[in-house]
Amino acid sequence: MSDIADRSLAYEGVKRIEWADRSMPVLRQIRERFAAERPLDGLKVAACMHITTETAGLIRTLQAGGASVALAASNPLSTQDDTAAALVEEYGAEVFARAGTDREGYYAHIHQALETGPDFVLDDGCDLVNTLHTDRTDLLGTVKAGCEQTTTGVIRLHQMAREGALKFPVVAVNDTDTKHMFDNRYGTGQSTLDGIVRATNTLLAGKTVVIAGFGYCGRGLAERARGLGARVVVTEIDPVKALDATMQGFAVLPMAEAAVEGDVFITVTGNRDVVNADHLAVMKDGAILANSGHFDVEIDVRALSDMAVEVHHGIRPQTDEYVLADGRRLVLLAEGRLVNLAAAEGHPAAVMDMSFADQALTCAWLAASHASLSPAVHDVPKEIDTEVARLKLASMSVSIDLLTPDQEDYLHSWRIGS
Numbered sequence: 135m136s137d138i139a140d141r142s143l144a145y146e147g148v149k150r151i152e153w154a155d156r157s158m159p160v161l162r163q164i165r166e167r168f169a170a171e172r173p174l175d176g177l178k179v180a181a182c183m184h185i186t187t188e189t190a191g192l193i194r195t196l197q198a199g200g201a202s203v204a205l206a207a208s209n210p211l212s213t214q215d216d217t218a219a220a221l222v223e224e225y226g227a228e229v230f231a232r233a234g235t236d237r238e239g240y241y242a243h244i245h246q247a248l249e250t251g252p253d254f255v256l257d258d259g260c261d262l263v264n265t266l267h268t269d270r271t272d273l274l275g276t277v278k279a280g281c282e283q284t285t286t287g288v289i290r291l292h293q294m295a296r297e298g299a300l301k302f303p304v305v306a307v308n309d310t311d312t313k314h315m316f317d318n319r320y321g322t323g324q325s326t327l328d329g330i331v332r333a334t335n336t337l338l339a340g341k342t343v344v345i346a347g348f349g350y351c352g353r354g355l356a357e358r359a360r361g362l363g364a365r366v367v368v369t370e371i372d373p374v375k376a377l378d379a380t381m382q383g384f385a386v387l388p389m390a391e392a393a394v395e396g397d398v399f400i401t402v403t404g405n406r407d408v409v410n411a412d413h414l415a416v417m418k419d420g421a422i423l424a425n426s427g428h429f430d431v432e433i434d435v436r437a438l439s440d441m442a443v444e445v446h447h448g449i450r451p452q453t454d455e456y457v458l459a460d461g462r463r464l465v466l467l468a469e470g471r472l473v474n475l476a477a478a479e480g481h482p483a484a485v486m487d488m489s490f491a492d493q494a495l496t497c498a499w500l501a502a503s504h505a506s507l508s509p510a511v512h513d514v515p516k517e518i519d520t521e522v523a524r525l526k527l528a529s530m531s532v533s534i535d536l537l538t539p540d541q542e543d544y545l546h547s548w549r550i551g552s
Contacts, residue, residue, distance in 0.1 A: 136222045137246060139215040139232045147187075147220025154187035157483035159529035160491040160522060161191050168199035173498035175200030180252035182206045182244055182262035183283075184475055185213040185231045188486035190220065193227050195494045201254075206247040207231035208258035210240055211452075211468060212475035241265065248273055254500060255280040256493065257304075259428045260287035267299060279504040280304040281496055282511075283313070283489060285349065286404045286428035291511045303507035305500065310492050310519045312526070314350045317489040321481030322474065323354025326400060326426040327362065329477035333452045333467045334422060336398070339363030344396035346389065347403035348375040351426060355400055356384055367392045369408075389413055398422045400473075401432035411437035419462040424473040435470040452477040491522045 155162065168174070179201045183189050193203050205227055207213045213233040221227040228250065230243035244265050255277055257263050263282070266274060279302055282288055288308050294300040307313060330336065343364040345355050356366045356379070367385045369392050370376040376386050387395075393413035397420075401408045404427050411434060425432045439445070444457040452468045468476035480486075495518045500507075527534065537545070544550055 136228050137230045137232070137243065138218040138222055141219050141223055143216035144219040144223035147190075147214070147216035147218070148224050150214075151187045151190045151217060151220055154483040155191055158188070158191050158487035158490070160487045160525040161195055161494065163525055163529075164491055164494050165191075165195040165198045168195055168494070168498070172200040173501055177201045177253045177501060178250055179203045179254050179256060179497070180206075180247045180250055180262065181256035181258075182208045182247065183256060183258045184208055184480060185218050185221075185229065186475070186480055186486075187214065187217050188481070188483050188490065190217055190225070191483075191486070192490035192493055193221060194225055195490070196497060197225065197227065199494075199498060201497075202228075202250075204228040204247040204250040204252070205231065206243040206262070207235075207240065208261065209472055209475060210235045211471050212480060245270065251276055253278050254497060254504075256497070257282045257287055259284050260290040263287075263291065263294075263304065267294070267301065274301045277302050279500045279507065281307045281493055281500070283307045283493060284428045285318075285351075288511065289404055295510050300509050300511070302509050303500075303504060303512055304510075305496050305512045305514055307489070307492050307496055307514055310514045310522075312488045312519050312522045313492055316485050317481060318350035319354035319357075321354075321485035321489075322351040322402065322426055323358040325474035325478055325481050326351075326355055326402075326424070327358055328479075329426075329452075329473040329475075330398065330400070330422065330424050330467065333424075333450060333473070333477040334465065335450075336422065338398070341365070341397040342367060342395050343398045343400065344369065344389075344392045346399070346401040346408045346432070347427075348372075348379045348384075349402065351402040353378075355402065355426070356382070360384075364398075367395060390416075393417050396421060399424065399433075401425045402427050403432060404428065406431035407434050409433045411441065414438055414441060414464060417462070417464060420465065422465045422467065423470070424467040425470050426472060426474055428472065430470040433466070433470045435466065438464065438466060488522055488526055491525065492518065495521065 185207050213231045215233050218229045221229050230246040288306045341364050343359045344367045346369045348368050359366050368379040369389045442456040446455040454466050456464045467473045
């Protein structure tokens, strides 16, 4: 039995889901294929994901393939109650999610989704898989395989695998080229700045924007912040990524030095305490703090609360002001959670079209191949990544060259020299 906020919102949810669907041509093609081939017939899927209009497109695709789906939220601040209502009332999914629920409610919803006894699990941050391996070990025997679509979740899964704790195969959908390129770089880059601007109405031109982490997400952010006229400073722990940022013309500093200079701080590392008490102690009056990593641990919000003598909650939507003893004000967005989903709408549908196409095709592949996979973290087969890129290009009316037979022979021969 679903647990959602308001079933009467279904009509509004359907309208927004249909709007998003217009920008998801790859997933639409896969949905049509699934409806004809039914690769997931009779299978139960439990998912812990952001409850958004784009996610609804993936859920409908899995259903078209024959699966029944139970969905919990991977972040209460990103849950769209009208989308949840539409999924339940119009599309026949089970949904356990309410916008703004507390930590207890969040995990209660994950448990409810797992009560359906899934064959496969889809995760966004590894909380569902973690719950299976800690609180619901009784269900481990029925789960055949899973997918994970975040960097943070993949990091956790690799640690589980190293310790021998992971009990079924999980595919790192996050690590496909199409997901990295579109979702992390173009999606996070645009939607994070969208969330910051919506929450604060700040002008980024002329500001110093400090970006913690120069992976795909950090690169996308840096490119777009520079395009809006900001001076961009990158902080990194990886020498290769720091060198990459430097060669692209960005300033690279330790966070201790960047903290003094920044006007806007954005964390995208997948690690904790990237902005800590020492950094907060030297920031400018009015500095804006935003996180676009999956969990709310990258900015030390507890330290910020302890340092504050006064807190003004909700001075703008998803915007809280912390007044420190010396009179400086630091502005925290979205409680330190994912700013692009809490203060904006997350990635544009055209971006999630590719990420969820990867996810859908990987589910179909797992349905046929899971028995041959060990309990470990696996890559998405290259042919799936290539197929998604091919379908996306076709939807954009972009054509590319094909290898001639002679070129194929040349690439596969070691006998032909200069």
